[in-house]
Amino acid sequence: MEWIEVPDDGLTLQEIRNITKRSQAENAGIRQSVEDILTAVQEEGDRAVRELTEKFDGVRLDSFLVTAEEIEEAARKVGPEFMDILTEARDNIRAYHERQKQESWMDTFRDGVRLGARYTPIQRVGVYVPGGTAAYPSTVLMDVIPAEVAGVPSIAVFTPPAKDGSVNPYILAAAHVAGATEIYKVGGAQSIAAAAFGTESIPPVFKIVGPGNAYVAMAKRLVFGTVGIDMIAGPSEVGILADENANPVWVAADLLAQAEHDRRAAVFLATPSAALASAVEGEVEKQLAELPRKDIAAASVADHGKIFITKDRQQAIDIMNLIAPEHLEIDFPDAEQYVDQIQNAGAIFIGPYTPEPIGDYFAGPNHTLPTMGTAAFSSPLGVYDFVKRSSLLSYNKEAFDKVAEKVIRFANVEGLQAHGLAVRRRIDEN
Amino acid sequence: MEWIEVPDDGLTLQEIRNITKRSQAENAGIRQSVEDILTAVQEEGDRAVRELTEKFDGVRLDSFLVTAEEIEEAARKVGPEFMDILTEARDNIRAYHERQKQESWMDTFRDGVRLGARYTPIQRVGVYVPGGTAAYPSTVLMDVIPAEVAGVPSIAVFTPPAKDGSVNPYILAAAHVAGATEIYKVGGAQSIAAAAFGTESIPPVFKIVGPGNAYVAMAKRLVFGTVGIDMIAGPSEVGILADENANPVWVAADLLAQAEHDRRAAVFLATPSAALASAVEGEVEKQLAELPRKDIAAASVADHGKIFITKDRQQAIDIMNLIAPEHLEIDFPDAEQYVDQIQNAGAIFIGPYTPEPIGDYFAGPNHTLPTMGTAAFSSPLGVYDFVKRSSLLSYNKEAFDKVAEKVIRFANVEGLQAHGLAVRRRIDEN
Known part of the structure; x- marks a missing residue:
């Protein structure tokens, strides 16, 4: 040291x-491969996902969706002792994350002026889980549970299959215990593309979270905007x-x-x-x-x-x-x-x-945390990452009348006369 | 229609x-120009910023910082009536955003297990304000006030100068009323570079917010990771x-x-x-x-x-x-x-x-809002964008003993023996 x-x-x-020189260099070669994968999935849907899975994971799948039987079998393989540990961890993680929930509210701020905020869960999210020899069931818990606590009705897990078409049983067991609603045997950049754009058999999600290799990270970066993403770890x-x-x-x-x-x-x-x-x-x-x-x-x-x-x-x-x-x-x-x-x-x-x-x-508390100095401006993954806020505004006629001329003045300063007119026409017709 | x-x-x-086909196409030409600007500022600091400002804004500046005299002069030009409107808007915006503040907490969850969350303001942020003929003082208020309410001690505004080296007085007045701590006469991609990397005269920030043209948006995209950014509007x-x-x-x-x-x-x-x-x-x-x-x-x-x-x-x-x-x-x-x-x-x-x-x-409520369908997964700008959370964890010896073997089991399942050993050595030395 x-x-x-x-x-x-x-x-x-x-x-x-x-001294600490932490940084991730972008790799132009990776960018090009990932762009090609995104385009293929966007244009050809399931067919592209099937071919890319055969190419990268060495298995041709008819259906990507993990079945209830496969999940039951995974629980048997994992065994009751570790299932209990998973469940206890789940309960602890859920208890902490329950504290992050926020309530919608609306209050009177001034005479006739009611303002508030409405919190709603994202309607569908994707959770990426890396495959390979090292399986991390803890990451499945940490990424799925905050979404479940947030009230996200549809939580789709994406993870690459092994050559025999199976998925690591610890991953399946953790996803099930955590509350995932679907698990797809699709990994890599093709899974990020399928999640972002949707295919015939995979409905699109609105946000993608979870760690992955350089291809997955690049794919998340490139679909950011079409969907939300968590941090690039x-x-x-x-x-x-x-x-x-x-x-x-x-x-x-x-x-x-x-x-x-x-x-x-x-x-x-x-x-x-x-x-x-x-x-x-x-x-x-x-x-x-x-x-x-x-x-x-x-x-x-x-x-x-x-x-x-x-x-x-x-x-x-x-x-x-x-x-x-x-x-x-x-x-x-x-x-x-x-x-x-x-x-x-x-x-x-x-x-x-x-x-x-x-x-x-x-x-x-969550183990998905900001790295490389980004803790100076960002936060652990949490319930707030699976919820969005809508501002609420309500003026009655009297409150509107009181501020109308000031709003028009502001609009004119900014050169936006149609903004002023939207207010003016309401005064004129009063 | x-x-x-x-x-x-x-x-x-x-x-x-x-039907609604909303999207922003990325422009490869813009990307290359912006990458060149970022590199120049990162390598040559103030000298590059000075030259780029001369090139793009047509004015050579010795110092980028707006002076107290310039701010006073701006208030005079804007006039007392509009200063009052700005102040009233500021007070309304502040009152709403005060409701978004969250308190740090720490509680006992189980015997000997204390968990919590610590909320701290980002230590320094940059706010971009577009220049040109249409000045938007309202955007200055909306971007600066949440940072000020969050407790950010250092709020630097960046805005391009006019050819005579001045800044629109409405922008200056709004920045001052809102609580900006510094205002720099630097715009475009060069201002995003200066804010992200710092120069001799401009200390780096940890997060950059605010709208801008295609060059500013691309620069924000490219420095994301080095600093935080708000949305790309x-x-x-x-x-x-x-x-x-x-x-x-x-x-x-x-x-x-x-x-x-x-x-x-x-x-x-x-x-x-x-x-x-x-x-x-x-x-x-x-x-x-x-x-x-x-x-x-x-x-x-x-x-x-x-x-x-x-x-x-x-x-x-x-x-x-x-x-x-x-x-x-x-x-x-x-x-x-x-x-x-x-x-x-x-x-x-x-x-x-x-x-x-x-x-x-x-x-x-804030007028910086998610566009292009991103309201399905993201939120208005707010105090939470200027605060980060640290999770807090504290186990005493008894609580540690109770879970130690389960943690070791979990670590071994994930193939991370050193994780298990960090726990095991504490048991052994008890």
């Missing part, structure tokens, strides 16, 4: 950006605030839990204690040897592991606010007192018994 | 999309629900108020009354002749004006839900009762004395 001795007057945002990250009281074994383990995700995963420690930093670094080396995914974790730690040595706790907090990490662990004594000083972080894990994996699966 | 007789079983989403739209009780003079005037914005503006009437439709169409022709912007309005009405004749009110509502118009006027008798049936609309104007221009300037 790279050590950065933070000067007394701290680091600037630009310096932090240069970058590599995972953790930032840890710790001092000499922290347990270096645990801190190292938490850094590695993030590092094992991806060679480009970024792990940050900010600490006023050089002794802790040394101990953590030694532990990282030691623990790395035991990991099945040690090649990935070692690359992440070597290329994107940074230790900031600060003059005090406050400066360590300042550094994390500039980094805006996806996950932030506060491992100072009496950790909760520092929460009010955190400006930028996707999720904040407070104290030594709240390691980041607790939040990945079980606690309740 | 084109008449569409809606069949008894209604129209599908795809049929509505074909399309041409303005209105949908009107009316029956035989409505006043055709007013309905026509409201359609034209939208049509005068843009040749591509779209105006929709859905009505069960063919008699009203005919009367409205006659009024549109008549009123068009009186409009200073009649060429624009006539093109909009001819190319993008649609009248849907429905079997009843319910079917008219269904049509509008598929269109998902930016603005929706309900001009049925006892209009408020229909609000609960509206699924998709940016803002809903209820009853005959709430014409759309009331909302553009004065009522309080």
